[in-house]
Amino acid sequence: MKLFPILGGIHPEYRKELASEKAIVALPMPVALYIPLQQHIGAPAEVLVNEGDLVKKGQMIARSGGAVSSPQHAATSGRIKAVTDVTAPHPSGLPQTTIILEPDGKDEWGDLPEPITDPFTADPHAIHERVAQSGIVGMGGAAFPSAVKLNLGTQKKLEILLLNGAECEPYLTCDDRVMREYPDEIIDGARIMAHALGTARVVIAIEQNKPQAISIMTKAASAFPDVEVVGVPVQYPMGSERHLVQAITGRETPARKLTADLGVVVHNVATARAVHHAVRFGRPLVARVVTVSGGAIREPNNVMTPIGARIADLIEFCGGFSARPESIVNGGPMMGQPLASLDAPVVKGTSGILALTAEEINDRPTSACIRCGNCVTVCPCGLSPLDMAAFIRKDNLDVAAKLGVMDCFSCGSCSWVCPSHIPLVHYFNYAKGVLNDLERESRKNERIKSLAEVRIIRIEKAAEAKRAALAARKPASDAAPPSTGGEAKAATEEKANT
Amino acid sequence: MSATSIKKSGPFAHGYNTVQKTMFLVLLALAPATAFNLYLFGWPAILLFAITISACVAIEAGCLALAGKPVKATLADCSAILTGWLLAMSLPPWAPWWVGVLAAVFAVALAKHAFGGIGQNVFNPAMVGRTVMLISFPVSMTIWVAPHPLFSAGSPGLFEAFAITFGGHMPDTMSAASALGYIKTELSRGIAVTQSMGQLPDLMDMALGKRAGSLGETSALLILAGGLFLMFKRIISWHIPVSMMGSLFLIAALFHAIDPARFTSGTFHLLSGATFLGAFFIATDYVTSPVSKLGQIVFGIGVGLLTWSIRNFAGYPEGVAFAVLLMNSLAPIIDQYTRPRAFGRSRKGEPLPLEKKP
Ligand code: SF4
Ligand code: SF4
Numbered sequence: 001m002k003l004f005p006i007l008g009g010i011h012p013e014y015r016k017e018l019a020s021e022k023a024i025v026a027l028p029m030p031v032a033l034y035i036p037l038q039q040h041i042g043a044p045a046e047v048l049v050n051e052g053d054l055v056k057k058g059q060m061i062a063r064s065g066g067a068v069s070s071p072q073h074a075a076t077s078g079r080i081k082a083v084t085d086v087t088a089p090h091p092s093g094l095p096q097t098t099i100i101l102e103p104d105g106k107d108e109w110g111d112l113p114e115p116i117t118d119p120f121t122a123d124p125h126a127i128h129e130r131v132a133q134s135g136i137v138g139m140g141g142a143a144f145p146s147a148v149k150l151n152l153g154t155q156k157k158l159e160i161l162l163l164n165g166a167e168c169e170p171y172l173t174c175d176d177r178v179m180r181e182y183p184d185e186i187i188d189g190a191r192i193m194a195h196a197l198g199t200a201r202v203v204i205a206i207e208q209n210k211p212q213a214i215s216i217m218t219k220a221a222s223a224f225p226d227v228e229v230v231g232v233p234v235q236y237p238m239g240s241e242r243h244l245v246q247a248i249t250g251r252e253t254p255a256r257k258l259t260a261d262l263g264v265v266v267h268n269v270a271t272a273r274a275v276h277h278a279v280r281f282g283r284p285l286v287a288r289v290v291t292v293s294g295g296a297i298r299e300p301n302n303v304m305t306p307i308g309a310r311i312a313d314l315i316e317f318c319g320g321f322s323a324r325p326e327s328i329v330n331g332g333p334m335m336g337q338p339l340a341s342l343d344a345p346v347v348k349g350t351s352g353i354l355a356l357t358a359e360e361i362n363d364r365p366t367s368a369c370i371r372c373g374n375c376v377t378v379c380p381c382g383l384s385p386l387d388m389a390a391f392i393r394k395d396n397l398d399v400a401a402k403l404g405v406m407d408c409f410s411c412g413s414c415s416w417v418c419p420s421h422i423p424l425v426h427y428f429n430y431a432k433g434v435l436n437d438l439e440r441e442s443r444k445n446e447r448i449k450s451l452a453e454v455r456i457i458r459i460e461k462a463a464e465a466k467r468a469a470l471a472a473r474k475p476a477s478d479a480a481p482p483s484t485g486g487e488a489k490a491a492t493e494e495k496a497n498t
Numbered sequence: 499m500s501a502t503s504i505k506k507s508g509p510f511a512h513g514y515n516t517v518q519k520t521m522f523l524v525l526l527a528l529a530p531a532t533a534f535n536l537y538l539f540g541w542p543a544i545l546l547f548a549i550t551i552s553a554c555v556a557i558e559a560g561c562l563a564l565a566g567k568p569v570k571a572t573l574a575d576c577s578a579i580l581t582g583w584l585l586a587m588s589l590p591p592w593a594p595w596w597v598g599v600l601a602a603v604f605a606v607a608l609a610k611h612a613f614g615g616i617g618q619n620v621f622n623p624a625m626v627g628r629t630v631m632l633i634s635f636p637v638s639m640t641i642w643v644a645p646h647p648l649f650s651a652g653s654p655g656l657f658e659a660f661a662i663t664f665g666g667h668m669p670d671t672m673s674a675a676s677a678l679g680y681i682k683t684e685l686s687r688g689i690a691v692t693q694s695m696g697q698l699p700d701l702m703d704m705a706l707g708k709r710a711g712s713l714g715e716t717s718a719l720l721i722l723a724g725g726l727f728l729m730f731k732r733i734i735s736w737h738i739p740v741s742m743m744g745s746l747f748l749i750a751a752l753f754h755a756i757d758p759a760r761f762t763s764g765t766f767h768l769l770s771g772a773t774f775l776g777a778f779f780i781a782t783d784y785v786t787s788p789v790s791k792l793g794q795i796v797f798g799i800g801v802g803l804l805t806w807s808i809r810n811f812a813g814y815p816e817g818v819a820f821a822v823l824l825m826n827s828l829a830p831i832i833d834q835y836t837r838p839r840a841f842g843r844s845r846k847g848e849p850l851p852l853e854k855k856p
Contacts, residue, residue, distance in 0.1 A: 007841060012511050170511060242841065255842040255849035262852075333510040354510070362512040367575065368617035370517055373789030382838040386789060404840045404847070412509030419515045420617075426507040 001203075001230050004250035006243045008380040009235040010413045012170050012334065014209060015360075019293045019300040020173040024181055026304040027317055033101040033308030034086050035061065035072050039347035040137040041144045042068030047099065053080045056110025058284050061099055064132065070145045070348075071135045075286040075306035077110070078103040089311070089330050089344035090337065098345070101308065112282035119192045119279050124153065127196040127279060134278035135285045135348070140164060140175075140239070140268035141331050143349030146275070149267065152260045153197035159263035161194040162248060163272055165206040165213065166232060166239035169332025172352045174289040175269050177302045179206065179213040183220035186269050187227055189276030194226070197265055202227040204269070205244055209234045236334060237411040241266045243380055255407060290346055292318045296325035296355035305346045311353055312342040325355035326363075333361075334412040367420045375414035375424060381407050385414035385424045392427045397435055405431050517616075521576035523733050527724035528583060528714070528779065534707060535714045538645040539591035541659030543713050547586045549595050549663070553602035554582030561611035577616050581605055584624035584779060587714025588772060588819065589631075592643050594666045597635065601627035621826045622786045625819045632814070642710040644674035674710040677770045678815040681762060690759035695766070704769040711771070718774040725778030737791050739777040741798030742805075743768055749806050767806060776801070776818035786826040793829075793836035800825045 038044035045062035055061055055074040062072040081102045085095035116122050116130060132147035152158065163186070167175040179186060190202045204221065206214050208231040221227040232238055232247050242253045245264045253259050259266055270288065277283040286307055293300035298319030305314060311328075315321070329336040330344075331352055339353075346353075375385035383404050391399040405428055414424045536544050558578035562569045585605050589597060605627030613619040632639045646653040654662060661667040675683065677698050684694035699709050707717025715721075728734045751764030767773065772780070781787060781801050788797050801821045808817025839845050 010513070012513070252850060253842055254852055255840070257842070257849065257852060327510050329508070329510050333508065335508055336510065337508075338510070356510050361510050362514065364512075364516065365571075367517055367572075368615065370520075370577075370617050370784050371787075371789055372520070372784040373794075374515075376789045376838065377791070379838075381841040382843075383840055384789065384837050387833075387837075402847070403837075404843070407840055407842070410507070412511075415507075416509050416511060417513050417515070419513075419517045419520055421512065421516075423507065425509065429507045 001228065001248075003230070003232060003247055006235065006238065006247050006380060007382055008378045008413060009237060010378050010416055011234070012236055012416060014170045014234075015293075016171060016173050016176070016209065018171065019291050019302055020176055020210075022173075022177075022301045024177050024289050024302045024304050027306065027309055027314060029076055029103045029105065029107065029306065030309045030313040031102070032081065032310075033075055033078075033103065033306055034310060034345035035075070035099045035101060035308040036086070036088060036345065036347060037062050037065075037072065037097045037099070038088075039072070039143060039307070039349065040070045041142065042066060042070070042148075044097070045069060045072050047083055047097075049080045049083070049099065051080055051082055054078070054104075055080060055101065056108055058112055058286060059110040060133075060135075060284070061101075068145055068148055070137050070147075071133065071284075072099070072307075073135055073284040073286050074101055074110075075308055076101070076103045077106050077108040087341045087344050089339060089347055089350065099308075109283075112284075115282050116279045120195050122195075124196045124198065127192060130278050130282075131196075131275055133284070134274070134282075136271060136274045136278060137285070137348045138268055139270035139274065139288060139348060139351070141335070141349050141351050143347070146267065146271055149265060150193060150196045152258075152265055153199070156260050157263060158197050158199045158260060158265055159201065160249070160265075161190060161197055161199045161202045162245060162259075162264050162266045163190050163202060163204040163269050164239055164241070164244055164266050165204055165210075165217070165269040166244060167210070168207055168234075168236045168239035169334055169336070169352070170236075171293045171354055172291045172332050173293070174291045174302055174351055176210045176213050177291075178270050178273060178289055179210070180216050182273055183216050185273045185276045186217070187220050187224065187272075188280070189272035189274070190267075191224065191227065192279050193267060193272060193275055199263075199265070200226060203248055204229045205232045205238075205248060206230070207232055207234050207238055236413065237380055240380065240409065240411065285348060288346070288348060288350070290314060290350055291352040292354075293352065294325065294329075294354040295357040295360045296321050296323045298322040305350075307348055308345045310343055310345055311339065314346060314353055315342065315355065321355060323357050326358040326361050327356050329354040329356060334416070335410060364421045366422050369418075369420055369422060372419060374417045374419065378413040378417050380411060380413060381409065383408055385428075386422075388431070389422060389424050389427045392431045397431050397438075400431050401435055406435060408432070517575045517577070520733055521580050523731055524580055524728065524779070525576065525583060527727045527733075528587070529724075531707075531717045531720035531724055531775075532583070532587065532714050534717050534720050535587075535591070537648050538707065538716070539643065539713060540646050540648050540653040541656050542654060542662040543591040545659055545663040546589060546591065546593055546595070546598050547583075547713065550586035550589065550598035550602055551579055551582035553599045554578045554585065554606050557602055557606040558611075561607055562615075565611065565615070567615065572616070575616065578606060581610070581623045581627075584714075584775075585627045587775060588624060588628040588712050588780075590639060590641050590643075591713040592641065592662055592668060593638060595663050597631060597638055601631045603627075604630040617785055619785055620830070621823055622780060622783050625780060625822050625826075629819045629823060632819070640679065641668060642674050642676045642679070644710050645708050645716075676710050676815065677704065677766075678809060682809075682815040685760070691762050692759055695762070701765060701769060704766075709770075712775075715772040715775040718769050721774040721778055725774070728778065728782075734778070734782045735791065735794070737794035738782045738787060738798040738801075741795045742777045742781055742802040743773065745799040745802030746773065746806050747802075749803055753810075761810065767809070771809070771816045772818040773805070776805070776822060780818070781822050781825070786822075786829060788829050788832045788836060790833065790836045790838055792838070793832045796832050796836060797825050797829060800828065 043066035049061045056077045081100040086098040088096035136146040137143040218229040245259045328339045388400045408428045605623040609623040609626035747764040750767040753761040754763045804821035805817040
């Protein structure tokens, strides 16, 4: 297959060998699971259980809280110990409503929805429904509810389901392992998704630093002419949705549009496997493979982890720390989030837990920008990080916005390459936060303003009407002209404001 | 967990490139050409080289201390050494000590620290040093010597060298003209280029560096080797050197074809003066050149064309330094107009239209 170049990018030290040859092992069931209501983008789920309830594995314990939301299920059988606030796996370390489940050790499945026996003749809606019910979200890290993305086929004409097995983040090997160990499940899931989306083709993109995964997946796909496995160049951030679509199709997703507007929908490989389980067996998403790695972890591994296990449990299972970790990261080292506490649970979007030593992070004191231009060269979005950072430092966020800071997806390439160790991404995250707040604020103000204007106009109109009524009683000649003009104006203004 | 620090933003990985490493590689790349030229011009050149670098480092330390900035940590970035090195390479090889020191003051104190230190300067410090000296002391700055390789007959010994560098005893018999200067003088006397070229070392000797010229600029081949090394190490890219030398060569060749009696050839322009040094080591200075690749091409073409124009039409035989300084002043504007196109947007910043499917 002909591939297309993508802009910029870097070649960090991948260090995937730490965990890539470790077959997936299951985490022994911890003494408690902490299942947050919000593990996804969108509205939090709504609790369905009470303290003391007995639940079975796979039972829905919180239902979807809106159009963009996702339910939560019990990852094992046991008793609900509490529904309370617990530290979230987020850099803020802020607490979040969480269901605490005490496993009973039996790990008994409850009543599951019937398998969809022939998914390729099933109505796509039945598949959306099943995926939504099963609590499946994007497992590459973004955790966007998958059913919403599967629904795109009803709105747009789609051509390709692009399965993202690039796994371009250093250290992470969970997708690699899943592809090597469960290729048939992934391909079956992908074909079901393609049917639901109405796409004719499935393309599975895997970075060339995973040759075993490529050959195993290619073999598994050989039975299906509509499924193609492609090795893509090793170039961070190849796994970014828009860039992967460009590499495969050569087409650039316009700003503020979706890849679906180009006819391509991207899903993660592990998500496809979850869809396979949901459709073929009725099993919801209750566990995922997490790569536990980094120089400070004694035995890096790929661990099948029930959703809700504490990160501390996971690290302990991997032999604990062998060195002092400088940072504990949720996700990959490039785009992952620092963890405030090891008490936070593993959620559906947790692809990796990394305990990194100071040496691996290689942070140094910041010095002045020498205008080397490296950041400009590597930015996959074609931005000028040094200029944006300079304006943000002067608190000139408007100019930074004009230079495109809102287009930055914090891939970290610029910070990585900067010889002066300027924390560029930190500046951009700050600016994006402030600009987002400002926009929300101004939208609110505008709404208030327009409401107020409508009200003023209404009052004026009422007054006009009164005057007109008064004038009507008098001889028509001296009152009519001014009132009609005013009324017409008010009417158009109200129209503009509604 | 309390022992680990919480950094707000990633990435939690970083390349191994540092400012210090970059500067060090540039120095390494300069070393062969410098060593060859120090050998070629002997002890006086070695003394001047040492004095100029020491002066730059001392002045940098003084300026940092005055500004209340960390002295040791900043000196460690090697940028003052690099400035001093390039400055020394652009001085006449047997110039007296004060030329090196004064040039260092202009380069480091005026061009760099008056603007706010590393990264803030608009003009290339070494070129400011050289140019201000050339304007202020036109005589001292244009005394060239023919090569006198170390230990060869006629090469001054260490003691004579001290007399030359610190005593100002320039032996008259040794002076020579640079090729560009010679052509210019002869032209002004009405002697055609075609004729005066005959008096110059042949092009092969010029490429090797056996010619009169500034302390470090004469060996085009060794400088080219250093430049290629920097490209290989990805410290510099091809954009500035190629566009600068390409444009210089093309315009020179064009005019040479039109009027060979008045204009020297493209090859001559490439091999004489500071063309190679300028293209690989001076115009490519990060701080004072544009950051985007497109900007660098525009910048390089500007330097090339200006160099040729100054060499031919201005009062000075050599134009690289002036050309670089002129383009330095344009770099911020070039940068503004040559920002890369953002992903998914047009050059104007509008979202791309949604093309119909192919
Ligand atoms: S990489 Fe760093 S030093 Fe180089 S231009 Fe960008 S911000 Fe400046
Ligand atoms: S973090 Fe943003 S600005 Fe930096 S390279 Fe990535 S997209 Fe570009």
